[in-house]
Amino acid sequence: MVDDEPDMCWVMECILRSKGYEVVTVLSGEEACYQLANRDFFFVFMDAKLPDMDGLEVVRRAHAARPGIVRVVLVSGYHYHDDPVIRQAINENLICGFLAKPFTHSDLLNALPSS
Template identity: 40%
Template sequence: MNDHKDIYLIVDDEPDMCWAFQNLLAQNNILSKNALNGRQALHLIRKESFKAVFVDAKLPDIDGLDLAKKIREVSRGLRLIMVSGYFYRDDPAIRKALEEGLISDFISKPFQNQEILSVLKNIH
């Protein structure tokens, strides 16, 4: 069984996206939890330990980069992977967040399963 710290958090306001992530992770024997907004995500991060967090860039209650800053205040060493259908890796805000270490990686939607698996390899 996975250690508690091997649980990943998926933060996305689309239940179908959470389901897709969760199933892909489960196929690779990785446990995960979902949060549908920033408030739920921060609550879970304060309560539990996670290995990494996949954060949607656009959430109903907060911008993903703003959420990343709030997560950093709660858990400095947590790996954050931004997932977005709005931004691209070469967007100035994303480049800056990567350079400053606010986020560890970036995946654009729609993504290929291999992109997620590649990011997971870098985390392990």
């Protein structure tokens, strides 16, 4: 769970923990890159705009470091559903979904793969 806004991390942690997930939150792009390169994650919620880096750039680096492993949903208040940037990222298989802020809890949970 990558977001520079601590309250956003709080929200998502609360939702995901209540469903039994283990959550690691990081606040910057740099730290996210480090974690993604060194640990396996079932799933990543990635904020699109981080203070030091673009969320999509973090994803690109993660894919480059460990191809085909990370599944990412981009979470953002900056983009909208049919935003060309989002569409392109999905087409390039960089991300597997997009979640616009604000979202309902079921929106968030639905974004997770059922497996």
